[in-house]
Amino acid sequence: MTQGVQVAGVYVHDQDEALAFYVDKLGFRVHTDVRNGDYRWLTVQHPDQPSFQLGLFVPGPPMHDPATAQALRASVAKGAMPPLVLTVDDCRVVCEQMRAKGVEFTQEPVDRYGTVDAGFRDPSGNGWKMIQLRR
Amino acid sequence: MTDDSASQTPELLRRLLRAKDRMDAASHEDWPVQRLARVSHVSEAHFARSFKEAFGVPPHRYLLTRRIERAMAMLRDSDLPITEIAFQTGWRSLGTFGRIFRDITGQKPSELRAQARAGAGPLGSVPACIVSAVHRPDLRTSVLEKRRRPSGGKKNTSTKEVR
Numbered sequence: 001m002t003q004g005v006q007v008a009g010v011y012v013h014d015q016d017e018a019l020a021f022y023v024d025k026l027g028f029r030v031h032t033d034v035r036n037g038d039y040r041w042l043t044v045q046h047p048d049q050p051s052f053q054l055g056l057f058v059p060g061p062p063m064h065d066p067a068t069a070q071a072l073r074a075s076v077a078k079g080a081m082p083p084l085v086l087t088v089d090d091c092r093v094v095c096e097q098m099r100a101k102g103v104e105f106t107q108e109p110v111d112r113y114g115t116v117d118a119g120f121r122d123p124s125g126n127g128w129k130m131i132q133l134r135r
Numbered sequence: 136m137t138d139d140s141a142s143q144t145p146e147l148l149r150r151l152l153r154a155k156d157r158m159d160a161a162s163h164e165d166w167p168v169q170r171l172a173r174v175s176h177v178s179e180a181h182f183a184r185s186f187k188e189a190f191g192v193p194p195h196r197y198l199l200t201r202r203i204e205r206a207m208a209m210l211r212d213s214d215l216p217i218t219e220i221a222f223q224t225g226w227r228s229l230g231t232f233g234r235i236f237r238d239i240t241g242q243k244p245s246e247l248r249a250q251a252r253a254g255a256g257p258l259g260s261v262p263a264c265i266v267s268a269v270h271r272p273d274l275r276t277s278v279l280e281k282r283r284r285p286s287g288g289k290k291n292t293s294t295k296e297v298r
Binding site for chain 1: 143145146147148149151152153155156159160189190262263264265
């Protein structure tokens with residue numbers, strides 16, 4: 001039997017902005033994009049990993065009262081949310097491709113512990129580490 | 136105003152984060168307020184105050200924690216001479232480095248190196264950024280305050296309340 005995590009989400013400042021970033025710049029594709037009034041359930045998926053969806057969620061109703069939503073938005077913008085890790089075949093190559101599309105790198109690729117890693121942020125402030133798959 | 140951070144917009148915080156990221160990426164460089172303010176697109180007068188509100192420490196003190204953290208990692212993981220580590224982490228004089236290092240960590244660089252070599256197993260597959268964050272010194276008080284604090288008398292370090 002195979003089971004695992006199907007969806008995990010990040011809070012973003014703006015879903016359209018996040019969608020453009022994850023799809024156009026990182027190469028994800030839209031999995032689900034449905035609305036109910038102001039609420040929008042939006043998940044993206046990496047083409048190489050069809051079993052997992054990354055939710056791009058905005059803090060706010062119906063989950064959060066205004067003060068909580070504001071606190072969450074501030075936390076995201078301060079880069080205080082938990083780390084995210086993206087695995088790639090070749091960190092330097094992907095880094096160059098992403099940089100050409102305007103991705104904001106916070107750390108250049110570095111050889112470390114027998115692999116290569118780099119760091120970037122999404123437009124909202126979520127921090128990603130991009131780590132090269134060990135061969 | 137009791138809660139200043141509530142008045143900071145996500146847009147401002149995101150721009151302040153850019154300045155913090157830039158210091159993280161190049162903590163060995165000089166980061167005068169005007170340079171940081173430029174990164175964040177805020178006035179110099181506004182920058183230091185906004186940064187402290189957002190991240191809890193003034194920008195310069197934050198920079199010192201990153202430098203000391205890097206120095207600690209290099210002492211632990213490399214065989215570089217301490218002078219070299221001091222210059223590579225952004226200090227212009229070995230004396231200043233040694234003094235601030237001791238103020239912050241309570242140890243001389245050479246002591247920390249010896250201790251790190253004696254103990255500590257590998258942290259395996261924990262991402263490097265997390266490892267370094269875990270080892271980052273906690274600077275809640277200014278370096279000057281720390282220096283003023285009597286070194287012998289108080290034995291409250293282990294039970295010190297964390298605010």
